[in-house]
Every structure is written in C-alpha cells, then in structure tokens.
Amino acid sequence: MNGGQTKNAALTTALAFHYQVLIGLDKCFSLEEGQAVWFEKDGDVSLMSPDTLASSQTEVKYYAAPLTDHHENLWKTLKNWLATDFDHTQYGVLVLHTTQAFGATTQLKDWNTQTVEKRLQVLQDVFAERTDEQLNAEKPSDIIKLQKAVMACDEALLKNVLGKVTLFTEADNAQELEKQILAKPVGIPKNNLNSYLHGLVGFVYAQAAQHSWSINQQAFAAKCEELTALLCKKEFTFPLFSGYEASELEVELHQDRPFVQKIAEIEHHEMIPDAVGNWLELQNSLLEQLDEYPLYKDKTVAYQNQLVKKYKLVHSSAQLEATDAIKSSKLLYNKTMQEQPLNMGNDIPPIEYKNGLIHDAMDDDERDLKWRVEP
Known part of the structure; x- marks a missing residue:
C-alpha cells in the first residue's frame, strides 16, 4: 500500500472542502436581511431567502480536467437535483460552480443562453452517442449509470430542473477566491488582511453544528464588524521610535x-x-x-x-x-x-x-x- 497516495488523496479532499467553504464565505458578503448561507443542506452550498427566486443551490467542483459532454460532474449533479429527496422548488437557481473550462468540442458551451427545450435536446443528443452495447452492458460504467438515471426521469421534472441550471465554469481557484474576499473589507491595513480572512474562515467553520451548518446575514454582519473594529486602525499610529543614539x-x-x-x-x-x-x-x-x-x-x-x-x-x-x-x-x-x-x-x-x-x-x-x- 502506498502511504503517499493515501495522504495525497486526503489532502486533495481537504483542499476541495476548504474551497467549498470559501465559496460559501464569498456568498455571505452578498446576504440581505432574512437570508442565510447553508452548507451541506441539499448539497454543497445553499443560499436561502424568503424569496424563493432569490434562493440558490450550488454544487462546487474543484477540478482541472475540462468539462466535457460526458463528464461525471455534470451528470452526477443533474442526478442529485432530480432525486426525489431534493426539493428543487425551494430554489430559483441551481448552479454547477466549477474551476473547469469547457472542453474544446463540448455541446454545453451555450448552455446558459439556451431555452429549456434546447438544453433537453443537448442532453438527448449527448446520450444518443451511447451505443446499445454500452447501455446494455452487464456492468456499465459509472458515467453511463448516471446518464441513464437522468434521461429516465419524468420529462416535466427534467425540464423544471434544467430551466434553473446555470453552468459557472472557469471559476477562480482558492488563491484567487481568497484575494477576491480580501478585496471586500475597507479600512483594514494590508498586514492585517490575512488575520481578517482567517477570522472569517474560523467563524464559518465554528457555525457547524451536529445537525445543521448555516450563517445568517445578521450573524455574519456582526462578525465582520467585530473583526473590522479589532483589526482596523481607528487613528494613525507611528512607526516604532526607540531613541536611537548614533555611533x-x-x-x-x-x-x-x-x-x-x-x-x-x-x-x-x-x-x-x-x-x-x-x-x-x-x-x-x-x-x-x-x-x-x-x-x-x-x-x-x-x-x-x-x-x-x-x-x-x-x-x-x-x-x-x-x-x-x-x-x-x-x-x-x-x-x-x-x-x-x-x-x-x-x-x-x-x-x-x-x-x-x-x-x-x-x-x-x-x-x-x-x-x-x-x-
């Protein structure tokens, strides 16, 4: 057994989860009164609002490989959103948020501007590329299982879900996302910005309870105010003067x-x-x-x-x-x-x-x- 591989796999999982937390943290800055960000409620990150149309559910993917027609990230996410235990009516938008770029020949490139009918047609065309031998194999591949499950869904349900789906590709990586978050506070000296970020990330992790994990607008605003008061310099402060005596x-x-x-x-x-x-x-x-x-x-x-x-x-x-x-x-x-x-x-x-x-x-x-x- 290669211990290095196991360690690397665990690290990759941890980094991907941390990226998910950063996505949720970034969403916290746009919260309005009555809204909250939830983690692991119906998936990775959910923004819940009294107005259903303003609510969104986001699946976060931290991948380097391109997003192609047959990529698992697309089909697995669609399958999750079509599952009976997922209530899509709670959300106005369903987002696949991925660091992946579209593949060179993918039919998904114009997804966000297409009608529901056209999106369904794209999925049907992609699925039609599968041969009978692939579809009827005794042990079909995981991606084919996912595609069969999606395409077997009730068409009305499928259209309802597809109409809400947005593909957000080439998303900022974790480092760029941290820079984006650090550009939000005003009045905090450069040397204190990392402390500000670490304070917020720690706050987000600390909100995880046994049965739920959420941050509401009021609590997040209060934490931002607390950290700003702590880390900003209300008055100008001088460099250190020690009373140096010249040699x-x-x-x-x-x-x-x-x-x-x-x-x-x-x-x-x-x-x-x-x-x-x-x-x-x-x-x-x-x-x-x-x-x-x-x-x-x-x-x-x-x-x-x-x-x-x-x-x-x-x-x-x-x-x-x-x-x-x-x-x-x-x-x-x-x-x-x-x-x-x-x-x-x-x-x-x-x-x-x-x-x-x-x-x-x-x-x-x-x-x-x-x-x-x-x-």
Missing part, C-alpha cells in the same frame, strides 16, 4: 550636515550623538515600506510645519531674554528637546519623532533656523 562613525559621517553644525556652533557637542540618532531614526521611518506610508508622510510634513512655527516664536522669545549667547542657546536647545510633543489628533507622537523633525528642519537651509541666540 561615533555615524556622527563622523554626518558631522558636516547643517543641523550638526548648528549644535556645534553653540558648543553643545555632547548632544550631537542623540541628535544624529533622532535624525537618522526619522529618516529611516520615512524609508520603511509602511502600509500607511502616504498618510504618514503627509502627516509628518504637516506636523513639522507646526513645530517650526512654534519654534520660531520660542526662538524669538529666547532672543529677547538672552544674557549670554552660548548659555542662552544651550538652554533653548535643552528646553526644545525636553518639551512634550504636540498632539496629532488623539495621538501623542514619540518625543524622538518630534526631535528628529526639528533637526530635519534645522537641516533645511531654506527654513533658515538656528539654535544660537544673541543677547
């Missing part, structure tokens, strides 16, 4: 920058490693591939303009109160660095972010800012 090499590399020269000018040399560290941390944060980068950049520019406007007033006051150029300049520097950041919405930014922005502004020749004050 001797980094200080040396940046010693000629204007913002470093302006600190040296007031003989506050011991503050330079912290200043370079704050400046570097800010620059690195602007280079990170953040989901919110455009928003972060825009807010940073606006916040820096606020800081500069405030600093000009503080510098002007320090100039008026100055008694000693170096001492007064150092006091202005210390006061500015220690000052708590201005609020940004409901957030207080990291102090290193604020200080990095001030050094960045000092580095901009056009702003013409300086630490030095003159008595």
Whole structure:
C-alpha cells in the first residue's frame, strides 16, 4: 500500500472542502436581511431567502480536467437535483460552480443562453452517442449509470430542473477566491488582511453544528464588524521610535550636515550623538515600506510645519531674554528637546519623532533656523 497516495488523496479532499467553504464565505458578503448561507443542506452550498427566486443551490467542483459532454460532474449533479429527496422548488437557481473550462468540442458551451427545450435536446443528443452495447452492458460504467438515471426521469421534472441550471465554469481557484474576499473589507491595513480572512474562515467553520451548518446575514454582519473594529486602525499610529543614539562613525559621517553644525556652533557637542540618532531614526521611518506610508508622510510634513512655527516664536522669545549667547542657546536647545510633543489628533507622537523633525528642519537651509541666540 502506498502511504503517499493515501495522504495525497486526503489532502486533495481537504483542499476541495476548504474551497467549498470559501465559496460559501464569498456568498455571505452578498446576504440581505432574512437570508442565510447553508452548507451541506441539499448539497454543497445553499443560499436561502424568503424569496424563493432569490434562493440558490450550488454544487462546487474543484477540478482541472475540462468539462466535457460526458463528464461525471455534470451528470452526477443533474442526478442529485432530480432525486426525489431534493426539493428543487425551494430554489430559483441551481448552479454547477466549477474551476473547469469547457472542453474544446463540448455541446454545453451555450448552455446558459439556451431555452429549456434546447438544453433537453443537448442532453438527448449527448446520450444518443451511447451505443446499445454500452447501455446494455452487464456492468456499465459509472458515467453511463448516471446518464441513464437522468434521461429516465419524468420529462416535466427534467425540464423544471434544467430551466434553473446555470453552468459557472472557469471559476477562480482558492488563491484567487481568497484575494477576491480580501478585496471586500475597507479600512483594514494590508498586514492585517490575512488575520481578517482567517477570522472569517474560523467563524464559518465554528457555525457547524451536529445537525445543521448555516450563517445568517445578521450573524455574519456582526462578525465582520467585530473583526473590522479589532483589526482596523481607528487613528494613525507611528512607526516604532526607540531613541536611537548614533555611533561615533555615524556622527563622523554626518558631522558636516547643517543641523550638526548648528549644535556645534553653540558648543553643545555632547548632544550631537542623540541628535544624529533622532535624525537618522526619522529618516529611516520615512524609508520603511509602511502600509500607511502616504498618510504618514503627509502627516509628518504637516506636523513639522507646526513645530517650526512654534519654534520660531520660542526662538524669538529666547532672543529677547538672552544674557549670554552660548548659555542662552544651550538652554533653548535643552528646553526644545525636553518639551512634550504636540498632539496629532488623539495621538501623542514619540518625543524622538518630534526631535528628529526639528533637526530635519534645522537641516533645511531654506527654513533658515538656528539654535544660537544673541543677547
């Protein structure tokens, strides 16, 4: 016995079932009030609505081989829908949802635009291709058993069912379906989308009970709201600032920058490693591939303009109160660095972010800012 084959078969079955769950999950997003998605009620996935015409039953097939005239997926599905224990009157639409493409020579290609009479004729023409020897064999193949069972049905019943059948071919595979689902939520950062998907998939599986498995519109909407509240960022949040202190090499590399020269000018040399560290941390944060980068950049520019406007007033006051150029300049520097950041919405930014922005502004020749004050 080849254990690999058994394992592979089990995995294939599991993946096909998961695909069925994703189809049902996708349908949940279109639920209206009073509607529900059911799994394994009358088949794979059913959308039940107070309006019968809006109700649908879907058979899900995750196959690579083409859908041909004699493919089991078509005939087995039709047989199930014609069975006495299946009440087709509950549904306005019956869907064969398959990843298969139509076969090159199949007579099924125009199915969805054909009349009931034409659909019946197509089945009759396909069935007519069977020889008497095939039909009357002592042990006919499974597909012939299915075809005989379908074509032996009462014609009125057959027409009623065929009139509701839609063939949905070349359906998205599981990966594409997940992408489609992940395109639905709004306001959830990219890095949280997989958590959102896993939360919904887990919710769907958790609704399976011993005798039924369904998700109603109200419960699904509530779960979506819960996950959105958990995973979205109601307020902008900053990248992590750790208060990085520059190394001797980094200080040396940046010693000629204007913002470093302006600190040296007031003989506050011991503050330079912290200043370079704050400046570097800010620059690195602007280079990170953040989901919110455009928003972060825009807010940073606006916040820096606020800081500069405030600093000009503080510098002007320090100039008026100055008694000693170096001492007064150092006091202005210390006061500015220690000052708590201005609020940004409901957030207080990291102090290193604020200080990095001030050094960045000092580095901009056009702003013409300086630490030095003159008595």
